[in-house]
Amino acid sequence: MRYCTQCVLPDTRPGVTLDADGVCEGCRNHARRGQGIDWDERRRRLDAIFEDAKRRNRGYDCIIPVSGGKDSTWQVVKCLESGLRILAVTWRTPGRTALGQANLDNLVRLGVDHIDYTINPDVERKFMYKALVKTGSTGVPMHMAIYAIPLRIAVALEVPLVVWGENPHVEYGRTDDSDQSDELGPGWGQRHGILQDSTPEDWVDDDLTLKDMEPYTMPSEEAFKRAGVRSFFLGDYLPWDPAESLRVASEHGFKAREAGPRLGLYNYADIDCDFISVHHHFKWLKFGCTRLFDNLALEIRNGRITRDQAIDTIRQRGDQTPHDDIASLCEFLRISREHFAEIEAKFRNHDVWKQVDGVWRIPGFIVPDWKWS
Ligand SMILES: [Zn+2]
Incomplete structure (x- = not known):
């Protein structure tokens, strides 16, 4: 390691x-980010897409998939400024927090219609449990629902645009120009490995029928093309600055978490769902890093802290295991904490972790004097 x-x-x-x-691709690409991009020209292209949608549409101009976070608030504000009629669509996470609900309510009050799409909790529980046991993450059902639901609704209601936020592949990897035409169509999740090469059919068994999997199922490429839906990232057309989107969102009623960060470094990120932290917790077992590492990497690249300060922060924060959120997830999945520990054990990566005197530790960990327990 x-x-x-x-x-x-x-x-x-x-x-x-x-x-x-010894430099990672994210650090190398960061220096090049946004370089050579003519944002004025991109803005004109975006305006042309918006005008075309207004001409084509029969009702809504666009769908905006929203969680209620600062970025969704920013997306809604930007599209309202362009005079679009918006249908906001949310996959309702079973772990929604009170603050997440309050921020969604605020977002709807900005002047949009909203579908809060709730999946049968029985189906969701079964799927999340299977995904956790098989992949050590609840990410597959979460991502399938997040991507499929807005696209299905766009096709069904003949809405010409689906406007996503930042392309998740920008933050930790790609250079800007490579994915400029990276439209988020039915095949996008597979193309980027987000769904771990699985389709809804792969999860069908005696317990989950194909019909149960309906909310997780993408529209066909054919139906998507026939409906003429364009699905793209706003971050490919407008410069994406987290500080600026936070400022705009806050001005429009978005609330960060007063008690401080839920996980990682930011009190305005990862705040709408209790289960996100468990998803990240498994990265600690699999890869030996946490959400805090991701956040600190961005802070270093943006020149706000040094690498030594980052390592100090990791030391000071200590163990990041989200005990309360694990308890909530176990309750939702109706499994015991002991059974959860068995699943954790299965996904602890022995290439990263070694057991010494009965205690698991990471040899060569970035914080040399870390307290392993
Ligand atoms: Zn790096």
């Missing part, structure tokens, strides 16, 4: 490859 010499990410984390100088 080796760490990037500029940030704090280990090469065990998927997507992190170190070059001959």
